[in-house]
């Protein structure tokens with residue numbers, strides 16, 4: 001069986017390094033690569049698989065990137081698109097080497113092979129290694145912005161925006177690599193923005209009733225600055241003050257405002273954008289003496305009511321209008337912080353790099369199809385671009401690189417990002433707003449509020465020829481969330497960067513409604529504003545909506561207050577419960593101590609004396625003599641407590657009967673004691689704890705002498721002494737735990753045996769005297785697990 005070929009892992013998105021063929025000098029290999037030989041190099045793909053470039057290039061039919069029809073038919077807003085991206089998504093632009101720059105060239109566009117119409121390959125030399133990359137398009141130094149506009153499907157993108165799609169185009173790359181030149185142009189050369197503005201106004205002629213709105217702002221760190229200044233065009237009479245509305249966005253708890261201007265002439269629009277470019281922050285970077293020190297964002301909004309085909313009339317008789325936006329982003333250049341010559345430049349480079357990192361993360365998530373809402377909040381730039389990057393928008397990126405070898409490391413990282421960005425799949429969706437029909441009776445005007453279609457993809461393309469019924473409704477491939485109704489409403493008067501989420505102030509809405517001339521409102525809304533009933537109906541609706549809003553606010557404030565009160569109450573309850581637990585725990589510990597003290601100083605020791613007394617009186621039979629081994633074992637000098645009331649000293653208890661009783665030491669209490677067995681003269685004295693020894697010195701009975709005559713009573717004396725000692729200890733413990741000065745009194749001779757008075761004890765112990773039972777105790781502890789019942793039978 002043939003073994004499967006081993007597949008080697010390669011880093012994702014990196015080109016494989018190919019050494020030149022043996023026998024060929026490195027320059028020859030480079031020349032071969034430059035000349036389109038392509039045999040000594042390999043291509044990078046976003047999946048990290050590297051294929052031989054030649055076969056695919058020869059076929060002339062690349063499967064990955066398709067041509068879009070220039071008019072955008074079949075692509076924008078419809079549901080008939082093919083899975084592959086119809087638009088150019090990732091292009092790479094190599095700028096010309098500066099005239100003053102010296103040094104080697106490390107990056108160049110590879111000319112298309114015979115039969116290939118477009119440049120798609122880029123070569124990057126790393127000394128003896130050449131890497132080859134493939135992109136949608138590769139533009140060399142000879143390509144100007146107009147060529148870029150056409151090859152990037154500028155007309156198709158324009159049509160797409162008129163069809164209600166949000167299209168976004170980025171310029172991304174190192175500082176000085178030509179991003180601003182690409183977007184805004186330089187010198188006499190118009191940038192993509194100017195070319196798009198031209199295309200938009202041309203397209204607007206084909207759609208009467210459509211309107212174009214423009215705004216431009218810059219983002220630097222956490223600040224957003226409006227770059228548009230419509231004052232001069234207003235003074236010149238090119239704009240009405242009614243054409244300007246102000247939108248606002250919350251940026252880190254600050255409210256930033258920027259203006260959206262409705263423009264009806266190309267020149268006015270270009271003037272505004274020219275001035276906006278001039279207003280942009282500039283500085284010096286490591287590679288550019290006139291470097292943009294901010295990210296510039298330009299939105300061109302298009303509202304196109306005419307494409308709402310009559311077949312979309314709903315039961316209320318409304319019609320639809322598309323809302324699309326073209327967003328051009330000129331990102332600030334990436335630059336190593338320490339490369340910037342000035343302190344201020346270093347600081348701004350740090351801020352710009354931070355926001356670029358956030359954007360990179362967002363783009364990485366787009367590449368892996370895992371974009372989530374959290375990315376929106378990572379930076380102000382992300383927040384502004386979120387609505388134009390999220391699924392449903394078209395994304396195109398132009399990566400600009402410098403050809404110089406000294407910039408190779410930065411160029412390689414740009415190439416890696418560009419390679420990975422090929423994974424981004426734009427699922428374009430059209431956005432519609434519902435506009436009430438003029439044919440409705442004036443008294444029953446439908447709600448003016450604009451609503452989006454349920455699924456933009458379900459809406460037919462405004463440009464694509466369709467059957468009479470249109471395509472069946474289909475949901476988006478990934479369940480793309482629907483656009484909130486507010487966005488459509490906002491879009492009707494110009495949309496901000498945070499269209500779905502930004503909250504236009506009520507004053508702003510009023511301004512919008514009031515500032516818009518009635519005649520122009522009629523077109524997009526389809527209302528007859530000359531009719532007093534319509535106006536009254538509108539004002540009634542507004543009043544009703546405001547009333548509802550007030551009520552909703554009051555309700556939520558009420559709920560907030562209640563929740564806060566509940567929280568405080570719960571906190572107080574928790575504290576009280578904690579305190580109670582502590583008290584109970586302390587009480588339990590005290591009880592345990594008292595019970596144990598009462599047991600060890602009372603019943604336990606009482607078990608000893610009565611038995612001794614009984615033995616002495618001869619009421620108990622002598623115990624059988626233990627075997628010799630046991631006798632030897634119990635000769636231990638340690639006082640051993642045996643359970644169930646048996647205590648023994650240094651000799652077996654069975655030997656006690658042979659010895660006469662001895663007198664009890666004074667103060668030991670109790671009756672006559674049984675004699676312990678005699679101990680050999682060599683036996684060591686019983687162990688007495690040091691504390692007991694000290695007690696003896698302070699009036700305690702003298703230590704018994706073992707091994708002398710009367711040794712049987714000596715053991716008993718030892719036990720009694722120990723008992724006294726433990727009683728003294730117990731008294732101390734009781735005083736300590738209860739804080740009382742009482743001490744346990746010695747068992748009084750007048751009391752019945754087994755009755756132990758433990759003054760001050762508050763435990764539930766009861767010490768019961770068993771009537772007629774000479775043996776002392778039937779002791780029970782109902783308050784603890786300790787329980788001891790001793791009986792005469794057991795003895």
Ligand SMILES: Nc1ncnc2c1ncn2[C@@H]1O[C@H](COP(=O)(O)OP(=O)(O)OP(=O)(O)O)[C@@H](O)[C@H]1O
Nearest residue numbers: 095175176177178179180181186288291292332333
């Ligand atoms: N393709 C090009 N053709 C001609 N000139 C170019 C090209 N690209 C860049 N330049 C010139 O290079 C200089 C720097 O370009 P530009 O300011 O666009 O770089 P940038 O990437 O925007 O830099 P930064 O990020 O620092 O703003 C400009 O003078 C510009 O005219």
